[in-house]
Amino acid sequence: MASVTFSGVTKRFDDVVAVNALDLEVADGELLVLLGPSGCGKTTALRMVAGLEEVTDGDLAIGDLRVNDLAPKDRDVAMVFQSYALYPHMTVQRNIEFPLKRQGVAAAERSSRVLEAATTLGLDELLERKPGQLSGGQRQRVALARAIVRAPRVFLMDEPLSNLDATLRVQTRSDIVAIQRRLGTTTIYVTHDQVEAMTMGHRIAVMRNGALEQVASPTDLYDRPATAFVASFLGSPGMNLLAATGFTGHDGTPGLRAAGAELPWPDGFSRQPSGDVTLGFRPEAASLGSEGLDARIILVERLGAETHLICSLADGERVVVRQRDRQSSHQISDHVRIRIDTDQIHLFDAESGLRLGEGT
Amino acid sequence: MRTRRFTALTLTLALGGSATLLAACSSSGSSSSTTTPSATATCNATALNAATGPVTINFWESAARANATVLANLTNQFNASQTKVHVNLVVQTSYADTWQKVKAGLSNGQLPDVAQIQDTDTQGAIDTGAFLNEQNCINGFSYQTSDFLPRALAYWSVNHQQWAMPFAVSGPVLYFNQNAFTKAGLNPATPPATLSQMVADAKTLKTAGQGGMGLVLDPWHFETWLATENDLLVNHNNGRTGRATAVAFNTPAADQIFSELNQMVSAGDATTNSAQGAAAFDNLLGVGSGKYSMTIDTSAALGTIQSLLATGQYPNVKLGVAPFPTAVANATGGVQPGGSALWISSKSSPAKEAAAWEFVTFLDNTASQATWAAGTGYIPLRTSSANTPTIQKLWATNPQFKVAYTQLVGGAATYASAGAVLGSFDDVRTAIATAEATMFLGKESPSAAVTMAANSSNALISNYNQRIGQG
Amino acid sequence: MRRSLRESSLAYLLLLPALAIFGVFTFYPFLENFRLALYENPPFPGLPSHYVGLSQVGSVLGSTGFHQSLVSTFLFVIMVVPCGLLGGLALAVAAHQKLAGMSIYRTIFSSTVVSSVAVAAVVFGTLMDPVVGLLPWLGINPTPPILSNPTWALPAVALIAIWQFLGLSFIIMTAGLQSLPEEVLEAARLDGAGGWTMFWRITVPLLSPSLFFGVVVGTIYAFQSFGQIDILIGPQNAAFTHTNVLLYYVYNALSVQNNPGLAAVLSIVLFTILLVLTLVQFRFLERRVHYASD
Ligand SMILES: Nc1ncnc2c1ncn2[C@@H]1O[C@H](COP(=O)(O)OP(=O)(O)OP(=O)(O)O)[C@@H](O)[C@H]1O
Numbered sequence A: 001m002a003s004v005t006f007s008g009v010t011k012r013f014d015d016v017v018a019v020n021a022l023d024l025e026v027a028d029g030e031l032l033v034l035l036g037p038s039g040c041g042k043t044t045a046l047r048m049v050a051g052l053e054e055v056t057d058g059d060l061a062i063g064d065l066r067v068n069d070l071a072p073k074d075r076d077v078a079m080v081f082q083s084y085a086l087y088p089h090m091t092v093q094r095n096i097e098f099p100l101k102r103q104g105v106a107a108a109e110r111s112s113r114v115l116e117a118a119t120t121l122g123l124d125e126l127l128e129r130k131p132g133q134l135s136g137g138q139r140q141r142v143a144l145a146r147a148i149v150r151a152p153r154v155f156l157m158d159e160p161l162s163n164l165d166a167t168l169r170v171q172t173r174s175d176i177v178a179i180q181r182r183l184g185t186t187t188i189y190v191t192h193d194q195v196e197a198m199t200m201g202h203r204i205a206v207m208r209n210g211a212l213e214q215v216a217s218p219t220d221l222y223d224r225p226a227t228a229f230v231a232s233f234l235g236s237p238g239m240n241l242l243a244a245t246g247f248t249g250h251d252g253t254p255g256l257r258a259a260g261a262e263l264p265w266p267d268g269f270s271r272q273p274s275g276d277v278t279l280g281f282r283p284e285a286a287s288l289g290s291e292g293l294d295a296r297i298i299l300v301e302r303l304g305a306e307t308h309l310i311c312s313l314a315d316g317e318r319v320v321v322r323q324r325d326r327q328s329s330h331q332i333s334d335h336v337r338i339r340i341d342t343d344q345i346h347l348f349d350a351e352s353g354l355r356l357g358e359g360t
Numbered sequence B: 001m002r003t004r005r006f007t008a009l010t011l012t013l014a015l016g017g018s019a020t021l022l023a024a025c026s027s028s029g030s031s032s033s034t035t036t037p038s039a040t041a042t043c044n045a046t047a048l049n050a051a052t053g054p055v056t057i058n059f060w061e062s063a064a065r066a067n068a069t070v071l072a073n074l075t076n077q078f079n080a081s082q083t084k085v086h087v088n089l090v091v092q093t094s095y096a097d098t099w100q101k102v103k104a105g106l107s108n109g110q111l112p113d114v115a116q117i118q119d120t121d122t123q124g125a126i127d128t129g130a131f132l133n134e135q136n137c138i139n140g141f142s143y144q145t146s147d148f149l150p151r152a153l154a155y156w157s158v159n160h161q162q163w164a165m166p167f168a169v170s171g172p173v174l175y176f177n178q179n180a181f182t183k184a185g186l187n188p189a190t191p192p193a194t195l196s197q198m199v200a201d202a203k204t205l206k207t208a209g210q211g212g213m214g215l216v217l218d219p220w221h222f223e224t225w226l227a228t229e230n231d232l233l234v235n236h237n238n239g240r241t242g243r244a245t246a247v248a249f250n251t252p253a254a255d256q257i258f259s260e261l262n263q264m265v266s267a268g269d270a271t272t273n274s275a276q277g278a279a280a281f282d283n284l285l286g287v288g289s290g291k292y293s294m295t296i297d298t299s300a301a302l303g304t305i306q307s308l309l310a311t312g313q314y315p316n317v318k319l320g321v322a323p324f325p326t327a328v329a330n331a332t333g334g335v336q337p338g339g340s341a342l343w344i345s346s347k348s349s350p351a352k353e354a355a356a357w358e359f360v361t362f363l364d365n366t367a368s369q370a371t372w373a374a375g376t377g378y379i380p381l382r383t384s385s386a387n388t389p390t391i392q393k394l395w396a397t398n399p400q401f402k403v404a405y406t407q408l409v410g411g412a413a414t415y416a417s418a419g420a421v422l423g424s425f426d427d428v429r430t431a432i433a434t435a436e437a438t439m440f441l442g443k444e445s446p447s448a449a450v451t452m453a454a455n456s457s458n459a460l461i462s463n464y465n466q467r468i469g470q471g
Numbered sequence C: 001m002r003r004s005l006r007e008s009s010l011a012y013l014l015l016l017p018a019l020a021i022f023g024v025f026t027f028y029p030f031l032e033n034f035r036l037a038l039y040e041n042p043p044f045p046g047l048p049s050h051y052v053g054l055s056q057v058g059s060v061l062g063s064t065g066f067h068q069s070l071v072s073t074f075l076f077v078i079m080v081v082p083c084g085l086l087g088g089l090a091l092a093v094a095a096h097q098k099l100a101g102m103s104i105y106r107t108i109f110s111s112t113v114v115s116s117v118a119v120a121a122v123v124f125g126t127l128m129d130p131v132v133g134l135l136p137w138l139g140i141n142p143t144p145p146i147l148s149n150p151t152w153a154l155p156a157v158a159l160i161a162i163w164q165f166l167g168l169s170f171i172i173m174t175a176g177l178q179s180l181p182e183e184v185l186e187a188a189r190l191d192g193a194g195g196w197t198m199f200w201r202i203t204v205p206l207l208s209p210s211l212f213f214g215v216v217v218g219t220i221y222a223f224q225s226f227g228q229i230d231i232l233i234g235p236q237n238a239a240f241t242h243t244n245v246l247l248y249y250v251y252n253a254l255s256v257q258n259n260p261g262l263a264a265v266l267s268i269v270l271f272t273i274l275l276v277l278t279l280v281q282f283r284f285l286e287r288r289v290h291y292a293s294d
């Protein structure tokens, strides 16, 4: 087992900067999820760890060893590809066995390890089949088995579940977590599915345009997003963000003005008396009432257990309100007033998008 | 992937199909009617005299370049000399082309009135049934042949019938580099007269650091060696008294010839080249350029070599020409000729046949033969031609041109020295060349190679005879 | 559901032109061929053919010429197909490198596809010429010379066929290499495969569809080459019987020997061989092919 450390790692393809000065440490035994929108550099970061892409700048270490110039096969990492990348001409048995053979493991040990890995993933019945004779889920398991059989220092997984249907995805997700927890192998798991990210990772690293936005545990990330981007990216739907301005009232108490309404300055954020800020609140922190922001409902999404009301504020900004009430009586075009729970307000700097510091 | 499979399968079927298509397409004409040789045909002056206006005939000639020019001049001369016959000269440039077109003409009817056809196709030309037995014309016109070299006539005489009149006749001769002989301590005045002397001289030359022998793989030379020792190539007197049904050369005499050639090649004293294709003249060029010191080839090439040397590019080559070295000393046979004769179509009208004969005898008259021989290097076929001032002057200044003539008038006139007539002669020659080549590779002993040549030749001959309905 | 009579007769009507063309140019000649095989032809047109039944088939199949032709054909195919494919693969692997100017090499390597057999034959004929040629200059100068040498002539014409096939083979292999699943190769690299293991255990099996396609196409190509033989060897050459491959035998029987009967028998044999070979290829060889689809 080993940690993985990115120190100022940059990857450039000609004029595209795919990964930009990434600083990130994946602890030994940790399952770290790399999350971010498409094209943000997740795959590139992962492939650099595997050695499939060269590092343009910075240092990449596995354990204490700088691996920038180490060949893929010498890094002792196993990767699970989105396309599974099984060897189509080999049986399941031989697919799983292949890395062991390359390592020169003796035949007897090979077959017992293959059987063990196959049994773990419920493949023991399928050992004689070729990949072409397997379902997508089964192929995915073979790819996992081929990775775990090596007992590598690091697992790298690039959206391994994205080709599976919803049910299978949920199940395999928990299988992967169970295996990872049991083996305790350091794992970097790339996804853009935030449910996967929230449920699987010890920590989540959110990337944007090749750079790291925030790395934190799932709850921290949700409760205390470090940037407006993370706030809006996490959660389904993401956090509502409104342009707001701070002011000082006649009585000297600080307040916030947003969408034509005035709110008291929330606790826990340093004051920004005259500056522009971004006001954030999650859909569940909003409710409809007799007072609050003036809005008009433009869409009602009934999801069964809950209902999302998509509303348009006076100045055209959109806000989503989540209602636990499945029988919500609200209709499109209804005029409503949105009340925000001030305890659940987040404030970000309007310029930088950074969360405002703690303070008075 | 499916498409690839399909493409591959389709290709297979298409290829198989196209081969069968190829075969099927050419079947036309194979069942059309046949004309038996006109043994009773008349060919005489009456037919020509009865014609109103000039009779136009087509002549397919097989000569190329300078020779073609000489022939064109002769044809113009003939057309200008009289008004009864007009000859259209059609240049086919090679024996192979003329013969190929004649064969095509057998099914499409496009046949010439006169054609210049090479010696190996004599039996074939007879068997097509499309040519007149010119003996009829000799008889019909009471044509005198006593002035002709007897062995030139004999070459186209089958069953005592003069099927065609000889025209462009040459013989194999020895070309050598006199300077190389001198340097190797050999006397250029006494070039090898026999095969074994030639083998010995090749060794001497090679040992002395001179070029060896350039040996062209031409079975014509093998046939000629047989002829010099009065041995037949095929049975029934070389096919001259009855259709040849088998080879006659599977003998110790042939083994000896093969063996001496093999000795020379395996010792590295001779370098071989193919008798056809791009390398066909490598032996001649080799002598001309001093690379080889000796070679055997047709006397018709003499003019070309002399003009090559006249360029002065190869100052260390002094050409010598000697008679074909005989297979044994005190040879009882003679050197057989080679070349082509003029054949008259039996498919045209009596007037055209007679007109054709007029033209053939013009090309074979004393003056024409002298012009032709002087202009091309072929052998003048009449004694009177040889005695013309043109030829006498040529021979006086350039005696090398006389070697082939002397060789043809000398020697015994026998069925052996008349050369062979047989069907699929070209294929038989190929079979002999293949056997020689196999021997040179060390894969067969000389006598096994002779047997191999004999067996393949027999198969070819009997297949031909069977197909002609004479099997 | 049953189609109405009207509908199906319209379908047949629309198919008619295609069927007619196919019938006239494919089915009829194909069947005619079997009839021709029963007739013995004279050496010259204009003379009568004789019905000889199956005896001609028997005598052709039993003849030395046919046996030699079969041997030459198979030797030729065995030389051309593997050498052509492996050569094409080697070139394709070399040109697969991501280097500047590679497209020039690709163009050069694939150019033999558009070269004419006549030009190729003349150029190679010159290279092999005993006096002015390059090969003799390099010391390869057997007696008799290469192109009239019963041992060397077949490899020599095969070399030209290989050279000509290289272009197509290169294109097939390049297409194959370019469509290799990148991630599978990367997975193998991570699993510790490199160099030869990578090539033989991963790349070649993944290329098996292309290799198989190449084998089928190459076999057919080899069976149908005879241009260089006609130009460089010809029926009068001492090495002729050793280079007389089946298709050339067919051609020669027709164009030189005026023997459609022989040609018909030979082309039926050729057709049968190709059919059986292709079926065998699809039946047995294709089992070892892995289509990395879906
Ligand atoms: N080989 C390459 N050459 C040039 N640009 C590349 C290459 N690979 C990736 N990029 C670019 O680098 C950036 C990051 O790509 P990357 O594949 O890492 O994104 P990602 O976060 O994995 O996205 P996704 O979620 O869509 O898979 C993108 O702009 C992409 O276009």
Ligand SMILES: [Mg+2]
Pocket: A042, A043, A044, A158
């Ligand atoms: Mg990606």
